[in-house]
Amino acid sequence: MAITVFILRLALCILAFPMYLLNFLGLWNWICKKLFPYFLVKFSVMYNEQMASKKRELFSNLQEFVGPSGNLSLLEVGCGTGANFKFYPPGCRVTCIDPNPNFETFLIKSLAENRHLQFERFVVAMGENMHQVAAGSVDVVVCTLVLCSVRSQEQLLREVCRVLKPGGAFYFMEHVAAEPSTWNYFWQRVVDPVWYLLFDGCILTRETWKALEQASFSKLKLQHLQAPLSWELVRPHIFGYAVK
Template identity: 45%
Template sequence: MMANIRAIASNTKNSPDWYKRLFAWMMAHGNAKYEEEIADRKRALFAELHGNVLEIGPGTGPNLSYYPSDIHWIGIEPNIFMHPYLEREAEQIALDIDLRFGTAEHLEVEDNSMDAVVSTLVLCSVDNLAAALQEVIRVLKPGGRFFFLEHVAAPQGTMLRLIQHVIRPLWKTLGDGCHPDRETWLALENAGFERVNYQHFRANLPAIVSPQIIGVAVKKV
C-alpha cells in the first residue's frame, strides 16, 4: 500500500461512510513499511513528551507506542471509523486515552491547557491550515511545543514541484483534500510561534509525497 494513505485519510469529515471505512482499513493495514522506516525519527521527535498531549488526526494510532504511559493523551479524529482501531492499539499498549471527534480547525480543548500538540501527516489535508495552526497555538500552554512530521511541497523550480502543482486538482479530489504541494514550513514560520525548528528530508515513498519535514514549534511564553 502507498504510505501516503495516512495523509489522504486525514480529512474525511465530509466523505461518505464507505469512503471513511475504507481508508480506516487501509491505514490500519497499509502503512507498516513507512512506519518502520520513520521509527527512529519519531522516537527522537517524541522523546521529551510529557504532561497533557493533544494529537490531531491520530488515525489508527501509529504514534501511540512512542508515548510515555504517564501522559494525559487527547486525540481529535474526524473519521469515526478510525476510532476502533485506535482504541484497540491503546488497549494493547495499556495507554489511557481520551478520544474525541472533531477537526483541526475547531479543537474542543481549553485555552492554554496542553503541554504538547502532535501532528503527523495531517496538515496536508486540513481545510484551513492557518486556522488549524492558530488552534494549536491557542490550546498550547505558554512555552508548549508543537511536534510535527508532514509531507510538503518539493523545492521551487524542480520538476517534482511542477508535477505536484499540475496533479494537485486531481490529487485533492482522489485524496479528499490532500495538497501535494503545500508549503507547510512557511505556514509554520508565519503562524506566530516563538520559534520553529525543522529539517527537510526525503522519505522512501512515491515521489509526489516523498518531500517531508520534521520538527518542533514553540509557543511564546
C-alpha cells in the first residue's frame, strides 16, 4: 500500500510540476495570498450551507463565557472572510487575526452584513505569535478550518491559552485525518503534497485532536463526525470547545 501511495503521489507531483516550479521561485505563495480569499468566499458559502446546523450547535453556549463587562470579547484566529460572524451573539466584541492582509476587504464586507457585532480590529499575524493581543484579555478564541494549515498546532494552542482569561474557552471546528484503514485516508495521503500547495498550506492528514488533548486546557469537549460535505477528502471533522 505504501508503494502504491508513493507511485500515485509521484505521478500527481509530476502533473503539478508548474506549481512546484513557481513555489521554488518564490512566486506561488504570493499568487496564493492574492487569489485564496476569492476562493474562500465561494467555499465559505458552500461550507456554511452544509454545516450550518453544526456551527449553530458549536456556538450555542458562547454566552456562558461572557465576562463581567456584559459583552463577549471574542478573538477569531484565521478569520478569513468572516464566515463565522453570523453565528456570534449580538453585542459580541470581535478581534480578527489572519496572516493574509488580503482578507481585510472581505472582512469589511462581512461586518457590513453583520451589524449585530462590535468590531474591534484586524491584526495581520500568525496564530503562533499573537503578541499584539494581551495575555488574559479575551473571553473566547475561535478557530475553524485553521489548525490544518498552521506551522505549529502546539505553539498556536499555547498562544490561545495565553490570551484567554481564566475560565475562557477555545472553540474549534476542523477537518482531520480519516481512519487509517479507509480509502479516504489512502487518497488523503496521495493528494496531500499537491493539496498543500493548492490550498495555502492545508494538510489533510493531521490528527488535530491529539494536539488538543495534549494542550493545557482544564476541560475538553470534543466530538468526531463525518461532515455532510460535498468534498469527501475533508469530511472527517472534529468540533467542540476547551476551557482554560
